[in-house]
Amino acid sequence: MEIRLLKKGYKNNEQFYKDFLTGEIKDEYFSGEVVHIDAAPDFPIYMGVGYEKQRRELFLQAFDIISKYYLNTDRDIHFDEVFWHSLFCVYKREYLLETYPEINNGINNFNNIVVKKFDWENYIYKCVLGAQYINDNVIDDSERKRYYDLIIDNLDLYNYIIKYEIFRNDKFLINILDITDDLGLTKILKSKIKSRDGLGKDERVGRRVIFEFNKSYPIIMSPMLEKKELQEIFLKYLSYYYDEVQL
Known part of the structure; x- marks a missing residue:
């Protein structure tokens, strides 16, 4: 699967947000660079306000999918903010709007859920880093699950x-x-x-x-x-x- 990467300028961009909502991400938003991944299944990307009751389940789903499908890429890819934002904005639009309808309510929600800075406060960063560390050191699936539970707890x-x-x-x-x-x-x-x-x-x-x-x-x-x-x-x-x- 080919993922076209966005170029700088899409963050905090009201027009980009509107184009995301309408599904009209124009060629001018792309850098010309692409990355290739074998598969890109949907998974929860936000476990914050409003999702506290489902937080454990959402985290476990994210850990599982990221471990199986996304850690196979080079670290430079799955630790790259632009890769994730490009994937979400261009290839996961329908899934995200259906799963997180509050994205429709304003650019602040879009910024917080879809194109949030990729650091320790970002839920995908938490999941990618945790999955990487656990998978690199633990072979047994049940033990991996135990460590994921410990992270969540x-x-x-x-x-x-x-x-x-x-x-x-x-x-x-x-x-x-x-x-x-x-x-x-x-x-x-x-x-x-x-x-x-x-x-x-x-x-x-x-x-x-x-x-x-x-x-x-x-x-x-x-x-x-x-x-x-x-x-x-x-x-x-x-x-x-x-x-x-x-x-």
């Missing part, structure tokens, strides 16, 4: 891991997920920190633990540590905030 923690470039490391992510699971820390790490001066209104324990890892880098090369060493430091940082949590 610890989504706030996962978000703050992939927010920092130094922690976008497959072994670090898997070790942190294992530590969280082994010690039953999911509920604690999700909990809000209360009555701590100097912190924001919605600070979570897990976020602060990752913040401490980031603050200590490169003195402590945490992404390179084995699980046992990492766990000791993880529990040390957790102790800074755990007593503030009411379970």
